[in-house]
Amino acid sequence: MQILPFYAVCDESSSMTLHIDTLNKALFELHQEISTNPTVADKTRFGLIGFSTDAHELQPLVDLSDLEELPALEASGLTSYGRAFDLLRRAIERDVTELKAEGHDVYRPVVFFLSDGEPTDNDWEQPYQDLLAAAFRPHIIAFGITEGADRTVIAQVATFKAFMQEDGNADVAPALREFAASLTRSIVRSVSGATAAGTGMSLQVDDQVPGFTAVSLDKL
Template sequence: MQILPFYAVCDESGSMAGPDGVGTINSALPDLHHEISTNPSVADKIRFALIGFSTQASVLQPLADLSELTQLPSLSAGGVTSFGAVFQLLKDTIEKDVAALKAEGHDVYRPVVFFLSDGIPTDEGWRATLADLNGFRYAPKIIAFGINDADEATITEVANFKAFLQTGEAISPAMALREFASSLTRSIVNSATSMAAQGGEGFQLQVDEQVPGFTSLSLDKL
């Protein structure tokens, strides 16, 4: 089969505590699960993983066919914001996951990461770890979302495909998080539908050009 791995990577630092933070993501995850798992043409082509990070990073839901899961785990907030920890975990996890899928005989597309943070990294060595992630053979396409106090320059540096920043105070953090989850769901569904329509030939990742409540950031870097 042709498989497209998606990784949702969510900030679980202390600033994400409460119903307007991780609580909003947790309430949106069942909708994402239902939308994908009940559509066989989508579930067959997508594998999904959930990763949380704060002081440390952890794989909350290993890469899986969502139609084989009854529910997704929840995020919980606490600690600081270590980008380096999650970039290292992503590299290690993607390498193992892609190797396992290939060993099962699947054709695997380049993984896609939806990265969400509401602040700035508290560790100093994260850029070197990000460079390692972008430099290895299964380097993912990264779509980065920043909310609350996230820094525009940092979000564009993390992204290598698309970047979005919450539009000031025009939208609440909770609404921004719901739009993040909706964009993730739409991207998964539309990408799988495109794969089916193209038979895997000439497939293009389908990601929103604009997300309500977010400004699209330019990734043109010099």
């Protein structure tokens, strides 16, 4: 099979307490979308990582059509980006290696990173750089949750797109759902130029995400 590993990395620190229900609802709908949209369902495997003082694989990479329900996030503790990126790097390396050993072809992994952009560790950039230096480095789409989320940090984490929630009460679910579908379609489409000029970012997805404002990565 051709498989796209898809990870949601969610901030469940205590500063997210007011928004954790919104995130859980969004994950539920993302699960619905991934498992019912055949374009996404047939190609993706989904994993969920939650992080606060430490990071945990709440759901190891799985075929969502084999899964009844995703585990829920629970807010508490600090916000350790370093632990999150370190765990993500190890999970991706292990998962892609296993998938390839099983005979599958694997697309570059995709990460949805959802946070209020307030890491409490000061040394998270090294684990982040290690993640981006890995052979299976993922595309990261960062979502700033809450109105007061730190735009600079969210844009810094993203490798492809970054979005800020316009209203702290806005529904996150439609954004994740639509983005998952359009991103999958874009990733699996063939693009021109294997040996000729024209390399570079080839993903084409809409910058209009309901309830969110796109953040330019170029300015940073």
